[in-house]
Amino acid sequence: MVKDQEFLEKKASYCLGLAKKFGATDTSVVVKNSVSETVNFRNKKLDEANRSDDLGISITTYIGKKKSSISSSNLLTDNLSILIEKCVETTKNTPEDEFNSLPDRDLLSKEVKDLDLYDDSHIANDQKIDYLKKLEAAASSDKKIINTESSFTQNKSNFTLANSEGFCDGYKTSSFTASSVTVAKDEKSMERDYEYSSKCFLKDLDDADELGTLAANQTIRKLSPKKIGSEKIAIIFDKRIAKGILNTFASAISSSAISRGTSFLKDKANQKILSDKINVFDKPDMLKGLGSRNFDSEGVKTDTLKLVDQGILKHYLIDTYNGKKLNLKSNGRCGGTSNLYFENGNISFKDLLNSNSKSLYITETIGHGSNIVTGDYSVGATGFLVENGEFKYPINEITIAGNFKDMFQNITLANDLEFKYATNSPTMLIEGMVVAGK
């Protein structure tokens, strides 16, 4: 069982007291417990069962404008005492930084709304096994599938965030995640693909049959890929890749990248950085949302932000430290975005495929090719050649490249948004990118 709020609060307040005793002028503490149980299957047989119980604490102490932090998984009182004393000692020896402080008191969250983030139901390992059997039967029904690996995880977490300004709050969250990875083979090639479902509530999880079938189909269609020539071409990003581009956008508007001057979107507030009709929202209070939260990792209240309005950048993602540096107030984005998404575009998926006589539909990228300082983008990719709206054949061993500054101005979105991850995008078309192949 995950530890209750009372236990976590007691530990937190013990630490706050101790830090004060050792000479800290301000302190913040996070105590978190997470219990998860995973069952893995491979080729229709049990492969691994894993239970983890993680309890951890992290403490930041301030002496005026000096700051230092510690974290530990050993919550025995004598260990905490040694660590906090060490932390305060380190704080004394760390140079001042004028922007260091706890969040402004008036920005702290005052209430915790019930966002439906915790499901009390428990799925025993035997039931997880039943689900995975069904999933793997569906995933391996085609003879071309030669290997299946699937996994079911139940996670229950609880946390408390407390600081010396009197903030003390926290809440439980749960997640149930099933995934299927399949390998398909023919005479010419061997390919891998996957499908996955993650929900706060057990009853919302995708059907096992559907998940397995989808994983298998997505893998089989990749068999016998071809390599194409190098050319300028329109790229259509599958939703699972498009969300990554949105995440890159989010890191480029984080107040730390902006205040350090290491983002290609620095000084772009209130300017047009995306195509005309594009709206981007970050909405923390979605019920059962995978990125939902009541407050950020400093305790600052979080409201919905329309980050981009008709292509114009309206907000950075601001925490207390970088906010003070930029002379802006925190908007509760310490720790990043919550439920971040592009609003739907106004054409269908089918029309998006049809909007160019020839395009590349990308289902997977590999490599770490996003540079937020310069905006340069270059990654390895696999996908399909699309001609006149039809999927022609699979493609691999190519790269796609461009610069986000141009790419962002050339985005067209379909109207097929769904909330499957914390960050979500409809299918995305970007014109004028370069593919390198033969």
Place this chain on the structure above:
Amino acid sequence: MSNFFEKTDLSRKEAENIISDTLQKCDDGELYLENSKSESILLDDDKIKNSSYNSDLGFGFRAISDEVVAYSHSNEISKNSLKQSSENLKSTLKSVKGTYNHEIPKSNKKYYDNINPIEQKSLNEKIKILNDVNDYLRSKGDKVKQVTANFLGEQKSVEIIRSGGETLSDVRPLVRFNVSVMVEKDGRKETGVYGVGGRQSYDSYLKDENWKSVCDEALRIASVNLESKPAPAGEMKVVLGPGWPAILIHEAVGHGLEGDFNRKKTSAFHNLMGQKVASEGVTIIDDGTIDKRRGSLTIDDEGTPTEKTVLIENGILKNFMQDRLNARLMKTRSTGNGRRENYRHIVLPRMRNTMMLSGKQTQEEMIKAVDKGIFAVSFGGGQVDITSGKFVFNCTEAYEIVDGKIGSPIKGATLIGDGPSILKEVSMVGNDMMMDPGIGTCGKAGQGVPVGVAQPSILIDKMTVGGTKL
């Protein structure tokens, strides 16, 4: 050396009894105890942004029956907690009828000293060096707009208790020092990153103002990139410099030679043992025994002493890298490659220091042999799709080669290739093998472990360069 049973209600004898009772009919398994202390001190934007210290303690209890692994971990070393883990394992492995394999090789060799690098240098000294780094780089001219430098230090004590009470232990120091610098000229910004590290004290890398050479290298890379032009797109010849570019070896063939993917037959290499997978002259080893290197280990995380494992010898595939589980199922022996990020994770076969050995040619000969291509000197990260064999890595410093001569620097581009065929495209192997500077972390199944790479300069006849210039 940690005493894991101090201050707990669990005696070593009681723990041994629980372990032996849980594992009696299993094929393998152990209790893994870990106590790690780590620090991170970061200078950024002219200030000490962060000084943090982490102390992590916990155990992972593993039981294996045939192919099935049951695992349970907890932060709390206590009688109750270990018993609960034991119950979890037993409930997973309902009817076990194996024979526990007690065999584990022994060695007295050690590849690093029992030190705690964090305690060897005071906080004030570390802060002073970081401030000196900042002042030094910012004195190099107005174009320097941002400097980030950090220390990462760690001491990890591990103990492995096997059924019957056999105990193996290791204390592992690890440090890393990194510098990143951003420069700006005419509105254009570029960054350069460099770092050093390994399993010894910070001073081994920093004494006598050695940190200046790290700064100089980061600044040199950033400055080169300021002059870079768009990279070409398409297939061409590629010359790789020695040292860190060996992450190509790590991605292209290393992962594909890990035991688990080959047992499961999901690696593009699984049916190629004994066959020619690389050009003649290409020999690749994975070596855990190099003194004080980042990827070295005295014993792996299952207690097996590490070794120098020949993977590819003169072009022929000789061995996979094995942990105990995959070795047993593939009827071979562990090569000491069983590793985990920490006690929260299960053991997987992982690389240590993966190296391509020197050949006879010179880098000059390679450059001369290229009409049109690129010369790649430094890299960011890489990634591989084990199943299709396709891998990528990102250049952070590269030049075009025109008519046998090195030309202008080119912008960072991704290079993509096919693992099983790329080594057959190697047409020259240099005589200048070099280790990387000790900064690599390899990710697999959500677990990061420190690794090393090495290679001489090599010429690859055909690779796809992912630039924007057609």
